Amino acid sequence: ENGHWIEYYAATRQASLIIDPKNGRLPPMTPEAAKRNREMRDGLGPPSLAGVEKRADSWLDFDLWGRCITKGLIGSMLPGNLYNKGNQILQVPGYFVIRNEMVHETRVIPLDGRPHAGPNIRTYMGDGRGHWEGNTMVVETTNFLPNIAMNGINFALLTDQLRIVERFTRTSPDELSYDATVEDPGTWTRPWTMHVPFKLDPNYTIFEYACHEANYGLSDILKGAREEEKKKAAAEQK
Template sequence: MPSTRTQSLSLLSAAALVLAGALPAVAQDVPDDLTVMPAVSNDYQPARTPWGDPDFRGTWPINDIAELPVERPDRFGMRHWKTDEELAAEQGRVEALEQAYESEDHQGTIGLGHWIEYQAGSRRTSMIVEPANGKLPRLTRQGIHDAAEMRSSWVVGQTFDWVDDFDSWDRCWTRGFPASMLPFRYNNGIRIFQAPGYVVIVLEMLGTRIIPVGNTAQWPAGVSGMFGQSRGRWEDHNTLVVETTNLQPGASALNIATRGVPPNNTLPMSRQARTVERFHMIGPDTITYELTYADPVMFEAPFTLRMDWTRDDAYEFFEYACHEGNVQIRNYITADRAAREAEYARGRMVEPIDPDAGPPPAMDPASRGVGNRN
């Protein structure tokens, strides 16, 4: 499973490293003023499909932006861009990591070095371009309340009694949306297919989006899905615009395995959440992806992310075989109950956990777990 304690520690260690790789296919337009984010170019004329739509078909893995954080680190202030000196410092870490790979290969001990692979070279300081400070807007009072109610294996000190004490990613169900469109630590493949009236986005980890392009009726308000209803349209000559509504709350709006996201995997979502995505093809091998997210119930303001996707049609998808080895849920529950029994034996709990006493309290949403009976 992706979110076991052992793996989470490994991910945190690996996240400090940057893997060598090619720069994006289209050079980044870095202004003299590093606090300025230029508008997306619309000069490029993409090839056309046989039925006349801009041709976005291909494989667009986003490993090369896995080191780009969603929120801007404080040290960059209002800068959208890194300096030459900051980029050179990253290259030093790249060289050290390459030596570690060679050592693994030589010793026959291939491990995280080849499991979690990034590429270096991004001049950007964060995915967020709006607000200009590169930070997520504050949660509303309702957002703070709902975040505190969410359950996940990433919440330190939480009790585990039943499957609903875990998030949708723990349970190999979904990473949620828009979280699924952002880079993770592995399985970062994105493949685009097109047919007349449709664009299909296949994600290497947990998900496929089928997007009608053109006039499509809005779903009724009572119908929802984890990826929501996405409706696309072509804009100008090089841009696909996709609006998504009818999202099913439950998963975290942004996933903890993406760099620069708040901890705990508990960013709440309401039924009023909506996104607007813009896929700009700015060169034969580059798509600039923009995502604007708005949820007035949970966030005080909308925010916009922007990043470049680089074509790599040689990239191979690997099965994300999550359920086959998913013993995490059972093990968490078993271990957590055993630990609390030990605490009770030492006089630190009000009552024991009796496995024959019926459903555990965490099956009752009002109970918030056995730990709150102390």
Template sequence: MSKILLFSLVSNFTCLSAEEDMKTWFGDPDLQGVWTNASLTTLERPDEYESLLVTEEEANRAATFSAEFTDAIDNPYEEGETPKAGENVGGYNTAWMDPGTKLFKINGEYRSSILIYPENGKLPRKWVRWGIEAPSIYRMFTQANHPEERSLGERCIVGFGSTGGPPMLNVLYNNHYQIVQSPGYVMILVEMNHDARIIRIKGSHLPDHIKPWLGDSVGHWEGNTLVVKTKNHHLQQRFRAAIRHQILITETAEVTERFTRTSEDEILYEFSVDDDVAYRDVWKGEMPLRKAEGKIYEYACHEGNYSMANILAGAREEERRNQ
């Protein structure tokens, strides 16, 4: 009997200690640390998958294909072969790329997409192709008449592809986030482009005419879950493009995020986007943020953006050739 009682006391103490360890010194659930959302799982479901859940065989096949594709990029020529004159020499060395090496898991199950709603894993766009059916929105950030017509990611103002969010999505590289908490605030440092999201706890939203680069975020706690609502999205953050996804987040959209610490090494990140200007329905997604080793170092995107002059000059030359 005494052994049973002792075991019960030790078990209860262990549970209480674990709960206390997951709290900040001021009593809020502890989300702090450096985290990554790097993964081969994409926002929308690829056509080869029929459902949200993926078998281990399918997940292994995706990982193998990604590794072989990366190796092919690194070694486009046979041994001793040299590029032909004028041939495209390629872009980044893959040492700069870090999209992840496998599909992510939630509750022990591989996922084919970040999107969980709509159930088909596709964005409920009002326009199937931004550039054709929503030309004014698309062209706003894909022309080259002046620097402001280029995307914010290209101009190194914020990261591309909504890596800074909200919602915070995985991209080709630099998928790290550092969360720091203090009484009344949660700060998320986004590796690319070293942006800091300041989330006020139990605060009020800013007036509608004030639109920060990453929107205006206000949070509150629901048990151990941080719930963040973001409004007042910046006009120039409308079109967010990456290699693996393109999304629109218009100024009147409302994005709701949920951060729940599920273990020492993982946060479940959930989000929903309500934007009736660009979409026929709300869309929702979820993905894990996994603990990363080391620190986040400065993302030195550019010093002066010397390429901008060449981009604009190239556009003028193209116009002359087309006259």
């Protein structure tokens, strides 16, 4: 059955979205990933706190979500989005389709057992393959582009070693259990798993995600940075 699913907050003892490790926390990052993460967060923070300048030299200084390209595979599914929170799941012959309202992303996942694309073919949302294990749809996704920020997960910049296994289990006519195991040895010291309950809303409407790369927000930030540079240069000449 096809339908629209949104995350909801039920009465549950689950204190964290992360169910493995058991302490509900992300595993430690590798030293290289910690450095990448720190540099990215410093670039997003105020210069007075981070001591970082030239944070808006070009559009490349902004993460992909800030550029309206992608929020990443898990980021688009995560609860906590203040807008565009819906997910539509379609089951059609031979395919499992997931449409995220956040950043209007759609994954068309083959179910015919075909192998993943070659290692040189990579995308922001990866290359997914699905199969049934009883009543659970299991989707394994690989072939991600590197340096994608998994927004909502500490802004971690990931590597091309990323592998995500999602499990969709319908636990009642209007409830869906969503589990995702994330493995990236270039970012974390061990895999971790998160769990999110979704609820069916037949009356939900997916709206346009009215954001695109090079919109006025990004261009205005870059223009503002150039003006600040002009003011600073003029002050130094006095």
